[in-house]
Amino acid sequence: MIEELKSKLNLIESNYISKIQACQDLKQLQDLQVAAVGRKGELTELLKSLKDLSLEEKKEFGPLSNALKTKLVSLFEAKTAELETAAINEELNKADLDLTLPSYPFNKGGRHPLAIAQKRMTDILSKLGFVWAHGPFIEDAYHNFDALNIPAHHPARDMQDTFFVKNTNKTDFVLRTHTSGVQIRTMQKQRPPIRIMAPGRVFRKDALDATHSPVFHQIEGLYVDKNVSLADLKRDLTVFMKGLFGKKAEVRFRPSFFPFTEPSVEVDVKCVFCEGKDKNCPVCKGSGWKEMLGAGIVHPNVLRNCNIDPEVYSGYAFGMGVERLAMFSLDIKDIRTFYENDIRILEQF
């Protein structure tokens, strides 16, 4: 009996292996699988005869038939996977899409070029340990002028240069002409060490033309501690300029004058367009240098006005125009471009 069963087993094996190999249809393959190893399949039926065998015979025939079942099942699985893949590939090949049609037109969106330039500056200054501070646009004359050592008769305080606010109370309010008032507000609130940056809008009564705007942006820096010197200023601002214009940027310091710093300097960067080689360079006008910022050691009167003893503490301060940097770096030639908000400009950045 066992021999008869063995030959049936061999017959099932050879029969189904060749049928699996030949099958090219997923449905037929499933039917075949049911016929072979399904609940009423040939191999399952054959296994039912096992109960009639002796113990010895069971030990021999059992493993044989189980091995065949495992083999057939794995063959069916492999063939199924093969046919499924083929079917998917066939379906994919039917796709007929013009891939060059216009895409879904997401709006790009973007920050304003001045915001981009300002972020560049605040990012670098943040790395140098400067903390953000801000102050009001409508500033009283004390914070905008007096406390900054700008005397009452100074030309900058004239109606021709500064916007005055018409208000019903007595205080003299102006639209701040620089961000330097934030220095005063910070020093009045906080004892040294102080290391702040204050970016923001400022207002001057300049007629609008290609290089002047009544509204523009500045960034202010202030560092007050013991033993802060002009050499510290030169080091930090050199790092700042190299951060903005690259490690190779050449930086020049020139003496200058501001009422709220003493000594005062101006900082130039070697023209990145002509590198000082073009006598007719439109950017540096042939000078080879581009003025970037004004700076200096905080005037002792300014410290005193904030109750900081200039014999104990010292500090440096600097102010830089955001438009100037943006025009220089983004190659924008007319300052009015920033305030027209023409989408054809905005979408470029």
Next chain:
Amino acid sequence: MKILYSWLKDFIDLDLTPEELAGKLTVLGMEVEEIKKTGADFDDIYAAKIVKINAHPNSEKLHLVDLETKDGAKRVVCGAQNIAEGQTVPLANVGSRLGKIYLKPAEIRGVISEGMLCSADELGLAAERQKGIMILDPKIPVGTDVKTLYGKADAIFDVSLTPNRPDLMSHLGIARELSVLLNIPLKKREWKKYKGEGSALKINIHTEDDGCARYTGRIIRGVKNTESPAWMKERLLAMGVNPKNALVDITNYVLFEIGHPMHAFDLNHLEGGEINVRWAQENENFLALDDTQRTLTPQNLVIADGKKAVALAGVMGGKGDSILPETKDIFLEGAYFYPPCINKTSKKFALSTESSQRFERGVDIEGCLNSIEMATALVLEICGGEPSEINDVYPNPYRPAQIEFKPEDLEKILGMEIDRERLKDIFGRLGADLKTSDSGAWLFTPGSYRRDLNHKWDLAEEAARYIGLENLAADGDGTTHATLYFGENPKAVDLGEKFSDALAGLGFYECKNFDFVSQKDLGLFSFSDKTAVEIKNPLADGMEFLRPNLLMSLLKNIALNQNFGRHDLALFEYGKTFSLQKGFPLETFSLGAVMCGKTPREKFFMNPQCKVGFYGLKGAAENILRDFEGVTFQPSKNAPSHMHPKICMDILLNNKKIGFLGQVHPLTLKAYDIKQDVYAFEFDVKNLEKLFDAQQFKKAREISAFPASKRDLSVVIDKNITFDKVRQVLKMAAPDTKYNLIDLYQGSNLPEGKKSITLSFDFISKEKTLTDAEVNKAVEAILAKLKSDLGAELR
């Protein structure tokens, strides 16, 4: 200010090229804006006579010019149109030098040119202001070396000065500065001093506190007001001043040489035999030298004789007493006027003169006498005449301030070591006096022309300038002295960045607008000009107020872009808005956004019919405000007048209104000339600051590990049930279940007054995979609630 190189050399021996000198001035803090070279910077250019002009065989524009030269007949090719036979012209031969160029042999269009006729530009004689070939005086003999007709090579520097340094506004001042920098002595220019005979005019100063601190004058009688000598005229021309007559020229010459403005009056036009320095009367009329009649106020200082004002002090003289060629007797003035008072007058009349520019910055009060003496010497030398005694009214003589400092103080301020010997040189040359005290301190007395030097910080700047900022080490000592501390950004800054980045990510572009708006703008948005912040001195019409909202700016941006054919826009601005409350101006940060035209979805070629409109902008607002708990949107009961009365929502924070969102009123759009629908929102961020902390990390919420089951549910409800009602029911029926509205239909096959909504739910559990039965039960529960609360019917 202009500086002539050769004039500087009267005071200091310099051996620098003009470019090198410009470099030195820059180091000192003066910006050289232009160097103009003058005089003859050429060699071997000789006068030649044009004999005949022939046509060029190969060109219509060029000529062949036959010349008589010092070397006989020559022929050159020339393209200039201004030449004619018989003219005398400058000829450069092969090898002649023109600046840095040596002329090479040339063949022009097939004809050899034996030299070149020169223009004034090519000769560097720009002052000649001749176009084309320079035509010389026909009396000049052929063969004359053209160089001998012009002065030596010279240079005019256009220098911009800082306002704290009036002492530099002269050749003497610049030379003094260079002498310190280069450590070479300054040459003294001595003028013959005249004691004079007879008294000068009586001088009464009525304004010494804040008008005139010193008035020095002298009469010179019997002068012959001729033409000035050539050397003086040349120098004045270089300064950009046209010579007039010797007396006027001398006062100008003194100004440019030593920086002290002077004035000369025709003595015979002065009445009453006295000079009064006084404030003008209210509405006093004054006719100045520029033929302009001005109405004065008591803020303007005038010089008057016994009867009338004869000069606008320190600014401009009067027409009536001006110096004419026939003037015989003069009164010379050298004074010190207070800077603010001259500045006020100059500004008021927009009248800036060489004189006012110096007085308003502060001239050397000790220089008054010297200026009179120098002018006297020049007048006597050139015009002759008999000087009177000098009347010098100087009630409170200048007392020099002594500054005590230690060299270490300067080193500490600058952060560098300074050589003591060099420091001694600097302050020795710079001041009137330098001593050292027993305690080792230095006692420095600056010259009277340096009243800007008051304390050790000023002296540190001087040291830095003369030593050179380039010699200051840029690495410091390699350490930052500060104890670095951590500080938070102002919240308005972080919020602004958060909103701006979020909106940019959603496809909006950031705008930046001026803060100025017009009365008309205010009116269009129903703002009262009583509550708006007004500018006392606006720059121009339409810029009188500070904007109370951002929308009025953004609408102008839409209008501009629409003109360039850009109708599909999504714009925003983060900026300040202003209001006046109880007389105090207030400002607060706001965020405003507008959207118009087609959204990306409508522009996409597949299914573009569905209009996003209002819901697009609402989506953007919800998106950026999602993290702010307590922010809700509710249909406005009273929409602002600039918004659509029905399509407008209030943005609320804990039921308090902080902004609006909706469609802009068509009439408002019309006023800004915008031809399409615009959707906008704007809100005040001040109240959101409390809810926002950039430093605070958000805590992660637990998420389910089990799959979601999707079910769609279509129900029919009354048309007038808002979606907000549906939302409230769903919140009760299935508070944790996410859903989307995927269809809204109001059409023919529905009963009258009904609409159908299809909701798509995602059922999910944190504990297990939900079975079909459980999901069905949940759907049933939702449906039951919709039925009971809203009368919904399953579709």
